[in-house]
Amino acid sequence: MSKRKRPISKAEAKFLAEYDASMFPHPSVAVDVALVAVDEAKLKVLVLKRNEHPDFGLWSMPGGFVQMKESLDDAANRLLSAKAGVSGIFLEQLYTFGRPDRDPRTRVIAVAYYALVTVAQLKEVHVAGNGVRLVELRVDWKGERGGDAKIFDDDGKEMPLAFDHEEILGAVVKRLRGKLNYAPIGFELLPKKFTLRQLQTIHETILGHRVNKDSFRRRMLATGMVSATGELETDVSHRPAELYRFKRSGKGRSR
Amino acid sequence: MSKRKRPISKAEAKFLAEYDASMFPHPSVAVDVALVAVDEAKLKVLVLKRNEHPDFGLWSMPGGFVQMKESLDDAANRLLSAKAGVSGIFLEQLYTFGRPDRDPRTRVIAVAYYALVTVAQLKEVHVAGNGVRLVELRVDWKGERGGDAKIFDDDGKEMPLAFDHEEILGAVVKRLRGKLNYAPIGFELLPKKFTLRQLQTIHETILGHRVNKDSFRRRMLATGMVSATGELETDVSHRPAELYRFKRSGKGRSR
DNA sequence: TGAATAGTGTCTATAAGACAATATCCC
DNA sequence: GGGATATTGTCTTATAGACACTATTCA
Numbered sequence: 002m003s004k005r006k007r008p009i010s011k012a013e014a015k016f017l018a019e020y021d022a023s024m025f026p027h028p029s030v031a032v033d034v035a036l037v038a039v040d041e042a043k044l045k046v047l048v049l050k051r052n053e054h055p056d057f058g059l060w061s062m063p064g065g066f067v068q069m070k071e072s073l074d075d076a077a078n079r080l081l082s083a084k085a086g087v088s089g090i091f092l093e094q095l096y097t098f099g100r101p102d103r104d105p106r107t108r109v110i111a112v113a114y115y116a117l118v119t120v121a122q123l124k125e126v127h128v129a130g131n132g133v134r135l136v137e138l139r140v141d142w143k144g145e146r147g148g149d150a151k152i153f154d155d156d157g158k159e160m161p162l163a164f165d166h167e168e169i170l171g172a173v174v175k176r177l178r179g180k181l182n183y184a185p186i187g188f189e190l191l192p193k194k195f196t197l198r199q200l201q202t203i204h205e206t207i208l209g210h211r212v213n214k215d216s217f218r219r220r221m222l223a224t225g226m227v228s229a230t231g232e233l234e235t236d237v238s239h240r241p242a243e244l245y246r247f248k249r250s251g252k253g254r255s256r
Numbered sequence: 257m258s259k260r261k262r263p264i265s266k267a268e269a270k271f272l273a274e275y276d277a278s279m280f281p282h283p284s285v286a287v288d289v290a291l292v293a294v295d296e297a298k299l300k301v302l303v304l305k306r307n308e309h310p311d312f313g314l315w316s317m318p319g320g321f322v323q324m325k326e327s328l329d330d331a332a333n334r335l336l337s338a339k340a341g342v343s344g345i346f347l348e349q350l351y352t353f354g355r356p357d358r359d360p361r362t363r364v365i366a367v368a369y370y371a372l373v374t375v376a377q378l379k380e381v382h383v384a385g386n387g388v389r390l391v392e393l394r395v396d397w398k399g400e401r402g403g404d405a406k407i408f409d410d411d412g413k414e415m416p417l418a419f420d421h422e423e424i425l426g427a428v429v430k431r432l433r434g435k436l437n438y439a440p441i442g443f444e445l446l447p448k449k450f451t452l453r454q455l456q457t458i459h460e461t462i463l464g465h466r467v468n469k470d471s472f473r474r475r476m477l478a479t480g481m482v483s484a485t486g487e488l489e490t491d492v493s494h495r496p497a498e499l500y501r502f503k504r505s506g507k508g509r510s511r
Numbered sequence: 512t513g514a515a516t517a518g519t520g521t522c523t524a525t526a527a528g529a530c531a532a533t534a535t536c537c538c
Numbered sequence: 539g540g541g542a543t544a545t546t547g548t549c550t551t552a553t554a555g556a557c558a559c560t561a562t563t564c565a
Contacts, residue, residue, distance in 0.1 A: 009360070012309065026324050027282035030354075030365055054267065069281050069363050073354035097352045097367050099328035105264070108324050110285055110367075112352050198544080216527045218545085223526090233536090239542040240535040453517080471554045473518085478553090488563095494516040495562035 028099075028108035032076040033064035033166070034092075035115040035173045036085050038123055039190045039206050043137050045120070046170060047085055048152060048160070050132035055105045056163035060134075060152065062170070064111065077114040085133070091117040091189040096172050103165045111164075115173045117189035136160060140174050143209060147175045177207050185226055188247040196234055196242035197221060283354075283363035287331040288319035288421070289347075290370040290428045291340050293378055294445045294461050298392050300375070301425060302340055303407060303415070305387035310360045311418035315389070315407065317425070319366065332369040340388070346372040346444040351427050358420045366419075370428045372444035391415060395429050398464060402430045432462050440481055443502040451489055451497035452476060 036047040048060040063084035067076045073094065082088050092114055099110040123135060137153045150170035152160045162170070180186055187203045188195075201217050221227055228248045233241040291302040303315040318339035322331045328349065337343050347369055354365040378390060392408045405425035407415045417425070435441055442458045443450075456472050476482055483503045488496040 009310075010312075012312070025321070028285050028322060028324065030283050030285060055264075057265075057267070066280070067283060067354070067365070069283065070356050072356060073352060073365070094351060096349065097328060099322070099367070101325050101327060110322070110328070112354070112365075196544090213528055215529080215546095219526080236537095237543080238537045240537090240544050242544055451517090468555055469517095470519095470556080474553080491564095492516080493564045494514075495518085495564095497517055 028110050030067045031064050031109050031111045032067055032073060032080060033062045033111050033113050033169060034077050034080050035062050035095075035113070035170055036081065036087070036118060036123075037115055037138070037173065037177070037190075038118050038120050038135065039203050040120040040135075042202055042206050044139070044174070044206055045135050046138040046152065046173075047123070047133065047135050048162075049084065050134075051163055052132065059161045059163035060136075061163035061166055067112070073112050073114075077112075077116075081116055085123075087116075087118055087122060090122070091186065095169075095176055098165055098169060100165065111169070113169045113172065115176065117186060119190055119192055121192060138170060138174065140171060140209070145175055145178050147171060150174055174207075178209075181207055185247065185249075188226075191247075194230055194232065194244040194246055196244060197227075198242055200227075200245075283365050285322045286319050286364050286366045287322055287328060287335060288317045288366050288368050288424060289332050289335050290317050290350075290368070290425055291336065291342070291373060291378075292370055292393070292428065292432070292445075293373050293375045293390065294458050295375040295390075297457055297461050299394070299429070299461055300390050301393040301407065301428075302378070302388065302390050303417075304339065305389075306418055307387065314416045314418035315391075316418035316421055322367070328367050328369075332367075332371075336371055340378075342371075342373055342377060345377070346441065350424075350431055353420060353424060355420065366424070368424045368427065370431065372441060374445060374447055376447060393425060393429065395426060395464070400430055400433050402426060405429055429462075433464075436462055440502065440504075443481075449485055449487065449499040449501055451499060452482075453497055455482075455500075 038045045038047075047063065049063060051057055051059055051061055063080045065076070065080050065083075067073060071079065074092070077092055077094075078088065081090070081092070093116075095113040095115050097110060097112045101108055103109065103111070134154075138150055139153060140148060140150045142148045148171050149167040150173070151167065152162060152170070154160055177186065181204060187200055187207075190203050191199055197218050200221065201212065201214065204217065205211055226248055227245040230244045230246050232244045234244060235241060293300045293302075302318065304318060306312055306314055306316055318335050320331070320335050320338075322328060326334065329347070332347055332349075333343065336345070336347070348371075350368040350370050352365060352367045356363055358364065358366070389409075393405055394408060395403060395405045397403045403426050404422040405428070406422065407417060407425070409415055432441065436459060442455050442462075445458050446454055452473050455476060456467060456469065459472065460466055481503055482500040485499045485501050487499045489499060490496060
């Protein structure tokens with residue numbers, strides 16, 4: 002936001018020139034990104050199979066160390082591009098995890114991010130091969146209570162997560178649930194044109210429970226964030242629903 | 257939350273023994289804590305006058321580098337004890353600020369925390385002397401839009417903030433406003449027994465606007481988070497209000 | 512007694528949940 | 539036509555805002 006602006010005095014300049022950052026030991030700082038999508042009423046997250054120690058063979062979110070000259074946001078975007086082949090998507094910082102023993106190598110402080118993407122965008126990328134998988138993400142708690150999350154393969158078998166990624170993914174779900182009702186994040190998980198029923202499914206999937214159809218519809222229309230296109234969906238074996246489009250204007254938060 | 261539990265293989269043990277954390281340069285990691293109170297319908301924050309470079313003479317929140325063997329929460333608590341003399345108070349991580357140029361010395365990533373305290377607790381400490389001040393915190397935006405914050409001395413004169421602390425303090429106010437209506441944070445800013453009017457003033461001060469008296473009262477009682485003590489306030493020149501106590505039980509979130 | 516704020520009761524507007532009725536597509 | 543879902547309308551309930559009225563303390 003605000004950039005540095007104050008003039009630097011001579012004394013300050015001297016101090017800065019003599020400053021030695023290596024005087025005391027530093028932790029490493031990593032960025033981990035949870036790339037989340039919703040597919041067929043299931044929450045999905047992208048994970049990689051670790052092919053090096055520590056936690057060799059376990060699954061983890063894309064992550065990597067922050068470079069000295071890039072911002073945290075830039076680091077997160079870089080990782081998304083490099084490891085998942087997506088860019089320009091919704092990305093937000095979540096929380097910073099710093100338990101001293103969370104990584105056995107050395108002290109690693111992880112700034113966690115989460116990103117939202119449509120399944121379509123993700124399928125352009127080569128997922129599924131070489132240790133990259135889009136797997137189901139589930140939590141066993143209701144509402145916004147919080148707690149760990151687990152991941153499951155297509156057969157419903159739990160997959161082991163590396164480091165403290167169960168905790169981080171749990172925090173992702175908690176944030177999504179909390180944010181859903183006042184921020185336009187559902188739209189990030191849908192194509193440009195969508196039906197209100199699809200949007201409702203997104204909400205229900207994230208919240209983990211059904212919502213009332215009538216009031217959901219009214220609520221969404223009342224926010225002013227969606228506008229009808231006049232077009233109808235096709236290829237459905239029932240009355241086609243109207244397609245809507247996300248309208249950035251809206252009333253903003255709708256509490 | 258979850259602690260490490262997986263067995264470590266021989267190969268992993270070898271890898272860990274040979275791992276050298278100093279192979280590439282690391283940023284420094286600092287923790288900055290905004291210690292917030294409400295006094296006479298004004299938001300207050302504790303700031304220190306910097307007596308070294310950089311930003312010598314400017315005002316900053318208590319902060320310091322994270323030690324290699326302490327968690328981020330521990331670091332924040334340590335700073336609160338050392339620089340403000342308080343402990344055991346509400347403390348929560350806010351956001352991590354990592355612009356590469358936010359500190360001119362070297363790359364410093366700041367994990368920001370905010371803490372809440374009653375003015376009474378704070379006055380036990382020796383504030384006001386030696387460059388420690390409790391000053392007014394104001395923002396010029398409404399609702400939860402977000403933006404920078406400024407600080408002012410008792411004469412209403414703006415005081416210059418060091419580094420990106422305008423941005424950090426703005427994020428603190430934004431978080432407080434967002435959290436106030438579903439989390440029991442108002443109570444952290446009041447003594448054990450308080451009147452509903454006092455609680456309302458806390459809310460109004462944080463939100464930056466008046467709230468409806470009747471519905472505020474109803475809403476608070478409906479949450480189940482307050483219980484009447486039967487006692488009345490004293491030394492007021494009007495009908496005394498009943499004193500209430502915070503009751504942890506409540507219904508939880510009250511959306 | 513008057514000033515000031517506490518606390519209660521009532522009315523209205525709004526939003527959510529429940530449910531029924533009708534519309535429109537594919538098969 | 540039958541199955542399935544969309545869309546609209548109505549009723550009920552819960553909550554917030556507005557306002558009036560009474561209560562209680564100190565000066």
